[in-house]
Each structure stands twice: as C-alpha cells, then as structure tokens.
Amino acid sequence: MENKVYPITFKKDEDYKIGGVSIPYLGEKYGTPLYILDKETLIFQAQKYINSWKKYYKNKYKVLFAIKALPILEVIRIFKNYGLGALVSTGGELYIALSANVPSEDIYFHGNAKTLKEIEYAIDQKVGAIIIDNFDEYEKIKYVLSKKDTKVKVLVRIIPNIEVNTHKSIRTGQTDTKFGLPIEQALVLIEKINTEKNIIFKGIHSHIGSQIFDISAYVKLSEVLSEVYKELNSKNITVEEMSIGGGLGVAYTKEDNPPDIEDLAREVSNKFSETIGHNFKLICEPGRSLVGRAGITLYRIESRKELGIRKYVSVDGGMSDNIRPSLYGAKYSALIITKGDREEIFSIAGKHCESGDILIKDFSGLWPNPGDYLITFTTGAYNFSMYTWYNATPRPAVVLVENGKDRIIVKRENYEDLLGGQI
Ligand SMILES: Cc1ncc(COP(=O)(O)O)c(C=O)c1O
Numbered sequence: 001m002e003n004k005v006y007p008i009t010f011k012k013d014e015d016y017k018i019g020g021v022s023i024p025y026l027g028e029k030y031g032t033p034l035y036i037l038d039k040e041t042l043i044f045q046a047q048k049y050i051n052s053w054k055k056y057y058k059n060k061y062k063v064l065f066a067i068k069a070l071p072i073l074e075v076i077r078i079f080k081n082y083g084l085g086a087l088v089s090t091g092g093e094l095y096i097a098l099s100a101n102v103p104s105e106d107i108y109f110h111g112n113a114k115t116l117k118e119i120e121y122a123i124d125q126k127v128g129a130i131i132i133d134n135f136d137e138y139e140k141i142k143y144v145l146s147k148k149d150t151k152v153k154v155l156v157r158i159i160p161n162i163e164v165n166t167h168k169s170i171r172t173g174q175t176d177t178k179f180g181l182p183i184e185q186a187l188v189l190i191e192k193i194n195t196e197k198n199i200i201f202k203g204i205h206s207h208i209g210s211q212i213f214d215i216s217a218y219v220k221l222s223e224v225l226s227e228v229y230k231e232l233n234s235k236n237i238t239v240e241e242m243s244i245g246g247g248l249g250v251a252y253t254k255e256d257n258p259p260d261i262e263d264l265a266r267e268v269s270n271k272f273s274e275t276i277g278h279n280f281k282l283i284c285e286p287g288r289s290l291v292g293r294a295g296i297t298l299y300r301i302e303s304r305k306e307l308g309i310r311k312y313v314s315v316d317g318g319m320s321d322n323i324r325p326s327l328y329g330a331k332y333s334a335l336i337i338t339k340g341d342r343e344e345i346f347s348i349a350g351k352h353c354e355s356g357d358i359l360i361k362d363f364s365g366l367w368p369n370p371g372d373y374l375i376t377f378t379t380g381a382y383n384f385s386m387y388t389w390y391n392a393t394p395r396p397a398v399v400l401v402e403n404g405k406d407r408i409i410v411k412r413e414n415y416e417d418l419l420g421g422q423i
C-alpha cells in the first residue's frame with residue numbers, strides 16, 4: 001500500500017532524502033528546526049484536484065487554495081501556475097495572495113468578522129467574491145459601496161447542518177457554529193441582496209469542517225446545496241456558483257486512511273448529476289490536502305531523560321513550530337536518524353515551558369543521542385501558519401526541494417526580529 005504519510009519523494013535507502021536532497025545535509029546547511037517542503041508533492045496534489053474535477057464535473061470548476069494552511073508566496077505561486085486560485089480569510093491573507101500575483105478575480109474572501117477596512121480592501125482589489133457570513137457584513141458592504149462607484153460579487157455562506165467526525169474545534173457545518181447563516185436566514189439575506197444593484201449575488205458557500213475522512217458527508221452536503229439551489233430557482237434567483245468548501249483529511253499516521261481526492265470529485269459530481277445537474281460553477285477550497293503531505297520538519301535531539309515512569313527525548317523546537325499536538329491532541333509520525341540501535345518507547349518533548357509541549361507521546365523507535373536528527377511528517381499544513389513565538393522563539397526557515405536542488409523560500413527569523421515593533 002502506498003505510504004501516504006511520507007512526501008512522494010521521501011527515500012530512506014542509503015541516506016534519508018527528500019526531493020533528491022539529503023535531509024541531514026539540509027540540517028547542516030540551514031540549521032534546525034527546519035520546515036522542508038517537497039515541490040513534487042505540492043504539484044501532485046494540485047494536479048489531482050484539477051484532473052479529478054475535470055474528469056467528473058461537466059461544467060466549470062475552480063480550486064481555491066485555502067492559504068491559511070500555508071501562506072507562503074512561493075507555494076501560492078506554484079499553485080497559481082497550475083490554475084488554482086486562493087481562498088483568504090483576512091486582509092493579511094488577501095495581501096499575501098495579491099503579493100503572489102494571484103489574479104484578483106481568483107481570490108475569494110470568507111470570514112465571520114470582517115472589518116470595514118478589510119471589506120473596503122477586498123472591494124477595491126476587485127476580488128472574485130466576498131463570501132458574506134452574516135447580516136452585519138451585508139450592511140457593511142452596503143456602507144462601503146455607498147461611497148464608491150463600483151460593484152462587488154458575493155456568495156452567501158449557509159450552515160448546512162452536517163456533523164462530521166473530526167476534532168470539535170475544527171467542525172464548522174453543524175447547527176451550532178459561528179460560521180454562516182441557517183438556510184432560512186440565508187434565503188432572506190439573498191432576497192435582500194437581490195434588491196441591491198451594486199451587490200451581485202453569485203451563489204452559495206458552505207464548509208463542513210477539516211480533516212474529514214468520510215466522503216458521505218460531502219454527498220450529504222451536495223444534497224443540501226441542491227435543495228437551496230432549487231429553492232432559489234423557484235424564486236427566479238439564479239445560482240451561478242456553489243462551493244463545497246475544503247476539509248478533506250490527510251494521513252498523519254499509518255493507521256489513517258484518508259479518501260482519494262478523486263473519490264471526492266466523483267461522489268460529489270454524481271450526486272449533483274442526480275439532483276440538479278452540473279449547471280453551475282463548482283468551487284472547492286482545499287488547504288490541508290494540498291500541502292499537508294508535502295511538508296516535513298527537521299529537529300535536532302537536545303537531551304534525554306529516563307524517569308521510572310517514562311522516558312523523554314527533547315528536541316530544539318516544539319509547540320512554537322507545531323502547536324497541533326497541544327491544541328488538538330493531534331498525532332504525528334516521526335523517524336529518528338541515529339547510529340543507536342536500542343529500540344525504546346519514549347515521549348518526544350518540545351523545548352517550551354509548558355508540560356503539554358509534547359510532540360509525540362509514547363513514540364516507539366531508536367533511542368537517540370544528542371545531536372541526532374528527528375523528522376516529523378505531514379507538517380505542511382497548519383504548522384508554519386500557526387507558528388507562535390512563545391518563549392521568544394524565532395520562526396524556523398522554510399526550504400523547498402526539487403530534483404536534487406534546495407532553496408530557502410522563507411528566511412529563518414533571528415533574535416533581532418523578535419524585537420520587531422517593540423519600543
Ligand atoms: C471556509 C473554509 N474553506 C476551506 C478551508 C480549508 O480547510 P482544509 O484545510 O481542511 O482543507 C477552511 C478551513 O477549515 C475554511 O474555513
């Protein structure tokens with residue numbers, strides 16, 4: 001079976017390599033902790049999305065990279081070259097997407113608490129659509145437009161009432177959520193929008209959560225979207241676009257068996273064929289499933305400890321570069337590069353002043369020596385972007401590898417950067 005935890009080019013034959021480059025060599029050259037991204041895996045995942053929709057969806061579609069997962073210019077540029085747009089959730093993300101030269105019509109802006117300033121920025125930049133989350137946002141858009149001679153395209157985010165089996169902090173489609181409007185309220189909002197001449201209603205937006213393995217949740221979502229589509233059609237309101245959001249899961253451990261991107265495209269397309277046909281532009285917004293597998297993080301082992309109750313191995317990073325284990329109890333796979341040959345069970349701890357800063361609990365592997373390397377896998381999504389500088393920890397560098405070549409795409413912060421903005 002294909003190992004979905006490792007990046008496509010990862011090899012552990014004579015040396016440990018990614019993108020044809022020796023991983024210990026990268027550690028020597030750039031220092032640790034180090035985020036390493038495999039370009040081939042990024043491209044493979046992007047092409048999977050594009051080709052799968054092309055195969056099954058018989059009308060226009062657009063894949064928007066949810067840049068919150070990895071807001072790095074070079075990554076966004078790579079995806080743009082394969083025809084992907086960007087989904088942004090703040091003015092800052094919009095700025096990054098524009099700086100990566102994503103055409104503004106390929107940028108969609110969602111979020112439940114957009115400020116007037118962010119709305120004005122999005123309107124001035126002529127984004128592809130603002131995804132309206134609530135009535136107050138609609139009023140803010142009207143206010144901004146009242147000062148300008150311009151129009152804005154919008155989608156309206158609905159709450160589809162679908163519970164998914166993922167961590168409670170990353171579910172978004174259930175009845176009780178801060179994102180979107182119940183369908184009845186969304187319909188009222190859409191009727192209001194339709195009376196505005198400068199707010200152009202384009203369609204419906206939805207998103208059910210993140211790290212989802214169950215394709216049937218997307219099939220249910222497609223049914224819900226079809227019902228809303230029909231309801232609006234019956235009121236003579238045309239729905240040109242519908243978004244199924246992002247959320248497809250990835251494998252963090254060998255036990256994880258996420259569905260293929262192609263399964264998502266086939267099942268969703270089939271459902272729409274049964275219900276309303278492919279009469280609208282279909283949008284999807286993956287983040288994690290585009291970038292998660294492409295990333296690994298390289299650490300150095302700093303110290304070891306053998307307590308009666310447990311053994312600990314501590315590394316030179318931790319919750320600052322990967323907050324997911326402490327925040328969600330997320331599990332990761334790892335590998336230690338060592339000359340040691342003693343198999344042990346131990347916890348891998350970060351260096352931060354929190355007892356909860358444990359990257360992997362009860363890891364089973366070779367007992368290392370200080371100075372050895374540790375690799376954690378599937379760190380491409382929501383690691384760099386959720387970096388925290390707790391304990392005044394400079395942000396690690398990001399290096400991109402491809403065909404035996406490596407280059408820095410985000411510089412490592414230094415101590416002076418930590419003083420940035422401080423007076
Ligand atoms: C509206 C929306 N779309 C897309 C995404 C991307 O999600 P994921 O990284 O799980 O694919 C998110 C984050 O969950 C989101 O909030």
Ligand SMILES: N[C@@H](CCCC[NH3+])C(=O)O
Nearest residue numbers: 068170210211324381382
């Ligand atoms: N930050 C979350 C995903 C959030 C999705 C954003 N809507 C994670 O690391 O799993």
